[in-house]
Amino acid sequence: MGRSPCCEKNGLKKGPWTAEEDQKLVDYIQKNGYGNWRTLPKNAGLQRCGKSCRLRWTNYLRPDIKRGRFTFEEEETIIQLHSVLGNKWSAIAARLPGRTDNEIKNYWNTHIRKRLLRMGIDPVTHNPRLDLLDISSILSSSFYSPTRTNMLGVQSMVNPELLRLAASLISTQRNQNQNFVHQNSQESQFGIPHHSQLQNLDHQTPIQEISSCAPLSNNPSNVPFTSESTNLIEPNVDLHSSFSQFGTLNCQLNDWQKYLDNFIAMDNYGYNQQVINPQSNMTSSNFEFNSHLSNLSTPSSSPTPLNSNSNSTNYINGSSTEDEREISYCSNLFKYEYQDILESNVFV
DNA sequence: AACACGGCCAACCGCCTGAAT
DNA sequence: CATTCAGGCGGTTGGCCGTGT
Known part of the structure; x- marks a missing residue:
C-alpha cells in the first residue's frame, strides 16, 4: 500500500485567492x-x-519575494542563464533571489522572448535567426555546428550534398582543435569558460593554432590574439543619434572580435536588422553601420522612440529605457557569439 | 460609450521523480 | 518489489485590464 490521498479532489475551491x-x-x-x-x-x-x-x-505570499519590474541586470542574467540552461525556470530562479520560477517564466514569454525575436535572435538557441542570415554566412559561420543547431531549418534550404560538405569541414576543424581546447578550457559557473580565461588564452595561444582555423571562420591568419583583447565582454559601442531616422552605430572592434564572422546590427526598434561581416566592413579597427529607417515600413505597433528629437550621443552603459536596452542587447551579440564559439570547441 | 483586441500574469494542469508504505 | 502519492517542474489557460477603433 502507498500513501493515503492528500485531499479529496471534489469540494475544494479553485480559482483566484481572496484576501x-x-x-x-x-x-x-x-x-x-x-x-x-x-x-x-x-x-x-x-x-x-x-x-x-x-x-x-x-509564488505570491512568501515574504522574501521581490516585487516590481525586473532590473536590467536581472534581465541580462535571465538571458545568460537561459542560453545555458534552457527552460529550466526553477534553476534560473535559484540564481535570482526574490524571483519565482513562475514570474521568470512569465517575464520571459511576455517580454524577453519577443524582444529577442524582434532583434533577430532565436530565443531557443540564442543564435541569430536562420531566416535572417544568408546561406553563405551560415555555412561559413564557426558556431553553426551541426551538433548544436537545428539542422532541419538548414536542410530545407540547402543542397544536401553541400550540407554534408560543410558538416565535414566543421567536423574536421573541431577535431583539429579538440586537444588544444581541452588543455585550456576551465568552465564558469554556467558551464561556459569565463571571459577572464580568454585573457589567459591570449598569452598561451600560438599563432599557428589560430591560423589553422582560418578556412572555417575566415580569420585573418596573420593576426594573433594580443594582450589588448581584455575588454572583450563589453565592446566599445557608441550610438550616435540613435533616435533619429538615420542612426549610426559605431563599434570599436577589439582584436578578438575581428575573428567573428557576422554581427547583426539593428536599429533601436529592433526591426531594421542587417547582417554585417566585420571583415568586409571594417576600416582599420572600426566599422560603421548606417541604419536607414526611412526605407522600412515600421509596424504600427512599434513603440514611440524616446527622445525622438535628440541628436546627442547615447551611451549604452547604465541605460534604462526600453529602446536603449535593445541597443545594449545588440552589442551583447558579440558576447553570445563568443560563448557559442567556445562551447562548440571550434574556435580558439 | 461600447465594443474588440491583445498583453499580462496568477493559477491550474499534467507529467515526472523520489519517497513512503 | 510494487504501488501510491507528495512535491516539484514546465506548459498552458483564462480572466482582468489597458488601449485602440
Whole structure:
C-alpha cells in the first residue's frame, strides 16, 4: 500500500485567492511553518488542496519575494542563464533571489522572448535567426555546428550534398582543435569558460593554432590574439543619434572580435536588422553601420522612440529605457557569439 | 460609450521523480 | 518489489485590464 490521498479532489475551491484566504494561509505558516502541504489546508481552515496552497505561498505570499519590474541586470542574467540552461525556470530562479520560477517564466514569454525575436535572435538557441542570415554566412559561420543547431531549418534550404560538405569541414576543424581546447578550457559557473580565461588564452595561444582555423571562420591568419583583447565582454559601442531616422552605430572592434564572422546590427526598434561581416566592413579597427529607417515600413505597433528629437550621443552603459536596452542587447551579440564559439570547441 | 483586441500574469494542469508504505 | 502519492517542474489557460477603433 502507498500513501493515503492528500485531499479529496471534489469540494475544494479553485480559482483566484481572496484576501481572507491569503490571510489565513499567511497566519498559519507564520505560526506553524510550511512543512506538510497535505495537512496544511485543513489545519489552516482553507477549502483548498495542498498543492494550491503551496503555489500560492511560493509564488505570491512568501515574504522574501521581490516585487516590481525586473532590473536590467536581472534581465541580462535571465538571458545568460537561459542560453545555458534552457527552460529550466526553477534553476534560473535559484540564481535570482526574490524571483519565482513562475514570474521568470512569465517575464520571459511576455517580454524577453519577443524582444529577442524582434532583434533577430532565436530565443531557443540564442543564435541569430536562420531566416535572417544568408546561406553563405551560415555555412561559413564557426558556431553553426551541426551538433548544436537545428539542422532541419538548414536542410530545407540547402543542397544536401553541400550540407554534408560543410558538416565535414566543421567536423574536421573541431577535431583539429579538440586537444588544444581541452588543455585550456576551465568552465564558469554556467558551464561556459569565463571571459577572464580568454585573457589567459591570449598569452598561451600560438599563432599557428589560430591560423589553422582560418578556412572555417575566415580569420585573418596573420593576426594573433594580443594582450589588448581584455575588454572583450563589453565592446566599445557608441550610438550616435540613435533616435533619429538615420542612426549610426559605431563599434570599436577589439582584436578578438575581428575573428567573428557576422554581427547583426539593428536599429533601436529592433526591426531594421542587417547582417554585417566585420571583415568586409571594417576600416582599420572600426566599422560603421548606417541604419536607414526611412526605407522600412515600421509596424504600427512599434513603440514611440524616446527622445525622438535628440541628436546627442547615447551611451549604452547604465541605460534604462526600453529602446536603449535593445541597443545594449545588440552589442551583447558579440558576447553570445563568443560563448557559442567556445562551447562548440571550434574556435580558439 | 461600447465594443474588440491583445498583453499580462496568477493559477491550474499534467507529467515526472523520489519517497513512503 | 510494487504501488501510491507528495512535491516539484514546465506548459498552458483564462480572466482582468489597458488601449485602440
